[in-house]
Each structure stands twice: as C-alpha cells, then as structure tokens.
Amino acid sequence: MKILVTGGAGFIGSHLVEQLLKERHSVVTLDDLSTGKESHLKNILDHPLHTFIKGSALDRNLLNDLIENCDAVFHLAAVLGVKNTVENPLKVIEGNIDATRNVLELAWPHNTKVIFASTSEVYGKNESLPFDEESDRILGATTKHRWCYATAKALDEHLCMAYSEKGLPVTVLRYFNAYGPRATATQYGGVIPKFITAALKGEPITVYGSGEQSRCFTFIDDTVEGTLLSLDFKHNSQVFNIGYGQVISINQLAKKIKELTNSLSPIIHLSYEEAYGKGYEDTPNRIPNITKARKQLNFQPSINIEEGLKKTIQWYKQEINTVRSDY
Numbered sequence: 001m002k003i004l005v006t007g008g009a010g011f012i013g014s015h016l017v018e019q020l021l022k023e024r025h026s027v028v029t030l031d032d033l034s035t036g037k038e039s040h041l042k043n044i045l046d047h048p049l050h051t052f053i054k055g056s057a058l059d060r061n062l063l064n065d066l067i068e069n070c071d072a073v074f075h076l077a078a079v080l081g082v083k084n085t086v087e088n089p090l091k092v093i094e095g096n097i098d099a100t101r102n103v104l105e106l107a108w109p110h111n112t113k114v115i116f117a118s119t120s121e122v123y124g125k126n127e128s129l130p131f132d133e134e135s136d137r138i139l140g141a142t143t144k145h146r147w148c149y150a151t152a153k154a155l156d157e158h159l160c161m162a163y164s165e166k167g168l169p170v171t172v173l174r175y176f177n178a179y180g181p182r183a184t185a186t187q188y189g190g191v192i193p194k195f196i197t198a199a200l201k202g203e204p205i206t207v208y209g210s211g212e213q214s215r216c217f218t219f220i221d222d223t224v225e226g227t228l229l230s231l232d233f234k235h236n237s238q239v240f241n242i243g244y245g246q247v248i249s250i251n252q253l254a255k256k257i258k259e260l261t262n263s264l265s266p267i268i269h270l271s272y273e274e275a276y277g278k279g280y281e282d283t284p285n286r287i288p289n290i291t292k293a294r295k296q297l298n299f300q301p302s303i304n305i306e307e308g309l310k311k312t313i314q315w316y317k318q319e320i321n322t323v324r325s326d327y
C-alpha cells in the first residue's frame with residue numbers, strides 16, 4: 001500500500017514508518033520537525049520505498065497532493081507536551097484541530113482510510129478504572145489550559161466519528177503513555193526520558209506531586225504493533241485503547257530506573273505548582289481496558305516495564321553522549 005504518515009519524524013511516527021517499510025509498504029513521511037527530528041529517520045532516509053517531506057499538515061495544498069496519492073493516512077502530527085498545553089494553548093488547539101480537520105476533509109473525496117492518534121488523556125480525571133472506550137470523559141474547567149490538549153483531541157475524535165458516519169473509513173487509537181528509544185523529555189509522557197537522563201547524569205530524579213499517581217506505560221514496539229493492526233481493520237467508527245495494563249506508581253518508576261541504571265541520584269519531590277504553576281491538575285491513575293483491541297485487532301502487548309526500561313536505558317546510554325542538548 002501507499003501510506004502517508006503525518007508526524008512521521010516524531011517518536012511514535014518514526015518507529016511506525018520503519019515498521020511499515022519492513023512490511024514493504026511505500027511510505028511518505030510528512031513532518032514539520034517542530035518536535036520531530038530528521039535524525040529519527042536516519043536509518044530509512046535513503047530507503048527506496050520512503051520519501052520524507054518537511055512540511056505541515058496545516059498546508060492544505062501540500063496535504064491534498066499527498067493524500068490524493070495514497071491509500072491510507074496515519075495521522076500522528078500533533079502539538080503536545082504538558083508544557084505546551086499550559087504555556088501555549090492556542091498552538092495546541094489550532095495545531096491539533098486544524099490539522100485533523102484538514103486530513104479528514106481531504107481524505108473524504110478519495111475515501112482514503114484515516115487512522116487517528118488520540119490519547120488516554122481524553123478520559124481526564126475519571127476515577128472509574130480501568131478505562132474502556134465507552135468510559136466517560138471528566139475534564140477540568142476551561143480556565144485551566146492544562147485540559148486543552150485533551151479537549152482538542154476529543155474534538156478531533158468527534159470529527160473522526162462524524163466523517164466516519166458519512167462513510168469515510170476511520171479508526172481512532174487512544175495511546176496510553178508510550179515510551180522507548182527516541183522519546184524525549186520535553187514531550188508527552190516525558191517522565192521516563194527525564195528520569196533516565198537524570199539517573200545517567202547523576203542528577204536528582206525529580207518526582208512531581210506525591211508520586212503516588214500511577215500510569216500504565218506502553219513500550220513503543222507494542223504501541224506500533226497496535227497501530228499497524230488497525231491498518232487492515234475493516235469496520236468503521238471504532239475507537240481502541242492501545243496500552244499495556246501493568247500499573248506502576250511514579251515513585252516506583254523512579255526507584256526502578258535508579259536501580260536499573262545503578263545510579264546514585266537522589267529521588268526528590270517537587271509540587272505540581274512549582275513544576276507547572278498554580279492550579280495544575282493531574283490525572284491520578286490511568287489504566288486501559290484493552291479487551292476490545294485484543295478481540296477485534298488481535299492486539300497482544302507483551303513487553304513489561306522492566307524489559308522495556310532496560311531497552312530504553314540502553315538506547316539513552318548510547319545517545320546521551322552524542323545528542324546531549326535534547327535529553
């Protein structure tokens with residue numbers, strides 16, 4: 001198939017593009033390199049089936065030309081990161097909603113399949129765990145920009161569903177905290193890169209809040225596997241949780257990373273207010289119910305946190321000397 005990956009030079013996107021090429025698809029990567037990096041594509045820049053285009057999903061003419069010539073779009077381009085959400089809400093809102101609307105509007109006349117990268121953030125503060133795809137969304141006040149990313153992604157999902165009801169083949173994937181090689185500390189789910197780099201440099205490992213908040217981290221290979229499975233999925237208007245259900249608190253994560261890196265770094269705590277400013281709210285716990293993805297996509301995530309962290313630490317050890325400024 002001919003496939004367009006928006007945001008393909010990003011963390012998840014670059015791993016996805018590599019895998020699509022291994023499966024002998026022809027791939028066009030579109031990325032404006034706002035957070036992505038050409039170096040993420042260094043192994044595949046010269047691949048005969050791959051074309052990299054530096055450009056934006058906000059550029060409708062460019063996007064139209066690309067979509068016209070492809071059979072499916074993985075739409076991963078997004079403006080994300082807690083810092084952006086808090087400090088740059090307009091960029092987050094426009095960067096997510098306008099780009100997704102462009103992709104859907106331009107895919108519609110060609111009936112091109114769209115796979116949209118959404119997020120577990122859409123469940124917000126819902127405390128009823130685990131989250132399944134029909135769980136309620138409970139978000140904070142609109143005066144707290146912290147919620148604008150979740151809101152924009154949820155509106156993107158509504159757009160997906162609306163186009164899907166008109167007949168466009170669309171699948172929505174809600175990723176739960178992906179991690180692995182190439183994830184950077186400034187991005188969403190940046191806690192693992194931050195802890196690993198601090199541990200490797202012997203700097204304090206800084207836990208925000210009490211550290212008792214928990215997450216289910218998903219190793220990148222599992223995230224990509226779930227994403228690829230959606231390509232052949234034939235039914236419309238479906239949403240899937242893509243995550244791994246092993247719960248770990250942030251305190252436990254800090255200890256585990258310290259142990260696996262043999263680090264002497266102290267583990268310290270910083271309040272959310274000190275980290276992100278007044279009124280910041282976190283989601284206390286987040287656990288995916290992946291029954292639907294298991295049954296309908298045959299999604300079988302298998303990489304536990306210990307194994308995934310070892311692979312990630314190995315990668316950081318190699319990178320940290322060469323690309324110091326990013327990590």
Ligand SMILES: NC(=O)c1ccc[n+]([C@@H]2O[C@H](COP(=O)([O-])OP(=O)(O)OC[C@H]3O[C@@H](n4cnc5c(N)ncnc54)[C@H](O)[C@@H]3O)[C@@H](O)[C@H]2O)c1
Nearest residue numbers: 007010011012031032034035036056057077078119177178
């Ligand atoms: N990493 C996670 O744990 C996670 C969790 C939930 C959802 N997601 C979603 O998965 C997708 C990929 O996330 P990621 O973690 O790889 O982040 P990332 O920042 O590495 O990837 C996003 C990519 O989009 C590119 N981009 C941004 N705006 C663009 C535009 N207008 N046109 C073209 N390219 C643009 C960036 O340069 C970057 O390469 C995003 O849609 C994100 O919202 C990620």
